[in-house]
Amino acid sequence: xxxxxxxxxxxxxxxxxxxxxxxxxxxxxxxxxxxxxxxxxxxxxxxxxxxxxxxxxxxxxxxxxxxxxxxxxxxxxxxxxxxxxxxxxxxxxxxxxxxxxxxxxxxxxxxxxxxxxxxxxxxxxxxxxxxxxxxxxxxxxxxxxxxxxxxxxxxxxxxxxxxxxxxxxxxxxxxxxxxxxxxxx
Amino acid sequence: xxxxxxxxxxxxxxxxxxxxxxxxxxxxxxxxxxxxxxxxxxxxxxxxxxxxxxxxxxxxxxxxxxxxxxxxxxxxxxxxxxxxxxxxxxxxxxxxxxxxxxxxxxxxxxxxxxxxxxxxxxxxxxxxxxxxxxxxxxxxxxxxxxxxxxxxxxxxxxxxxxxxxxxxxxxxxxxxxxxxxxxxxxxxxxxxxxxxxxxxx
Numbered sequence: 001x002x003x004x005x006x007x008x009x010x011x012x013x014x015x016x017x018x019x020x021x022x023x024x025x026x027x028x029x030x031x032x033x034x035x036x037x038x039x040x041x042x043x044x045x046x047x048x049x050x051x052x053x054x055x056x057x058x059x060x061x062x063x064x065x066x067x068x069x070x071x072x073x074x075x076x077x078x079x080x081x082x083x084x085x086x087x088x089x090x091x092x093x094x095x096x097x098x099x100x101x102x103x104x105x106x107x108x109x110x111x112x113x114x115x116x117x118x119x120x121x122x123x124x125x126x127x128x129x130x131x132x133x134x135x136x137x138x139x140x141x142x143x144x145x146x147x148x149x150x151x152x153x154x155x156x157x158x159x160x161x162x163x164x165x166x167x168x169x170x171x172x173x174x175x176x177x178x179x180x181x182x183x184x185x
Numbered sequence: 186x187x188x189x190x191x192x193x194x195x196x197x198x199x200x201x202x203x204x205x206x207x208x209x210x211x212x213x214x215x216x217x218x219x220x221x222x223x224x225x226x227x228x229x230x231x232x233x234x235x236x237x238x239x240x241x242x243x244x245x246x247x248x249x250x251x252x253x254x255x256x257x258x259x260x261x262x263x264x265x266x267x268x269x270x271x272x273x274x275x276x277x278x279x280x281x282x283x284x285x286x287x288x289x290x291x292x293x294x295x296x297x298x299x300x301x302x303x304x305x306x307x308x309x310x311x312x313x314x315x316x317x318x319x320x321x322x323x324x325x326x327x328x329x330x331x332x333x334x335x336x337x338x339x340x341x342x343x344x345x346x347x348x349x350x351x352x353x354x355x356x357x358x359x360x361x362x363x364x365x366x367x368x369x370x371x372x373x374x375x376x377x378x379x380x381x382x383x384x385x386x
Contacts (some may be wrong), residue, residue, distance in 0.1 A: 019240060020297070028299040030225060031224050034315075043378075051349065052227045056234035057359045059232045061362075063235065080363075089371070092380070096351075096380070102251075103251040104351060116269025121334070157352055
């Protein structure tokens with residue numbers, strides 16, 4: 001049943017659109033598709049972005065690990081290396097600060113009428129992605145070979161059970177949220 | 186058979202959405218309709234995004250993302266300008282070449298979802314300059330567009346080099362406790378915080 005749904009292309013396209021609509025709706029209602037909210041986060045004045053991401057991780061993780069145990073879902077892990085993940089992340093971060101949206105929230109920002117996202121950010125992100133696509137072989141033979149660590153997860157790294165790692169992670173995030181609320185953020 | 190599956194998927198997704206929306210309604214002040222309240226609790230919205238991830242992992246076999254859709258768009262644009270052959274040979278794209286895939290539809294949906302949300306809340310507005318930017322740098326449009334374009338380029342390139350963005354790494358990868366995702370997410374914020382403090386000292 002699951003395999004039939006996952007391999008039916010038209011079902012997947014319609015389902016993707018529906019999930020995107022829900023995702024965009026929540027991004028807009030959370031306010032994270034606003035320049036002020038993203039910059040507020042990066043200037044450490046407003047922690048809305050961390051609250052949204054952290055609670056998505058906690059809730060998503062609970063469902064993912066439960067369904068993984070039942071054998072319903074599989075891991076979809078990204079490989080990383082110190083040479084590509086860290087510079088790539090930092091370059092992304094600079095773009096994040098300059099544009100004031102990330103790729104998902106930029107799409108949502110276009111949806112509430114942000115013309116800087118539509119006229120400036122959109123062509124920029126398409127060009128930037130293209131620049132990587134045409135130079136991918138170079139990065140694969142250089143940056144991505146510097147200290148690669150594959151798709152290791154924290155439970156594997158520390159040699160603990162998945163549940164222990166997940167509970168620790170959720171615990172840290174909840175503690176962070178409580179601290180933020182108590183500090184008045 | 187196909188129609189049956191399509192409608193089942195649609196009904197299921199709308200059901201989740203309605204359930205979450207009604208949950209939110211219970212948490213806001215009864216006088217104001219949740220539908221027209223522009224801002225909901227960030228924890229509630231985050232939880233909703235987490236539930237979306239359950240459904241995408243279950244029914245699509247993957248978590249949500251965004252940045253990959255722009256690389257597909259770039260390939261489609263290049264193929265339209267320079268012809269298919271050049272683009273189809275690139276290792277980045279699968280054998281079927283760049284095109285409208287699942288993730289592309291998710292990002293298209295994000296735009297639609299934000300249009301629905303902002304129209305319902307009355308917060309939709311065509312706006313070139315964010316108020317915070319205008320306060321600090323004045324009403325010039327060219328500056329903002331140039332900075333946005335440059336920022337977009339860095340986002341697009343950085344996301345591909347790091348293997349994902351704030352959604353793909355920061356949510357989908359992070360919830361699977363993948364080390365590369367947490368490392369990337371930390372770098373997104375380190376780079377972003379430094380840049381923001383340089384722009385707004």
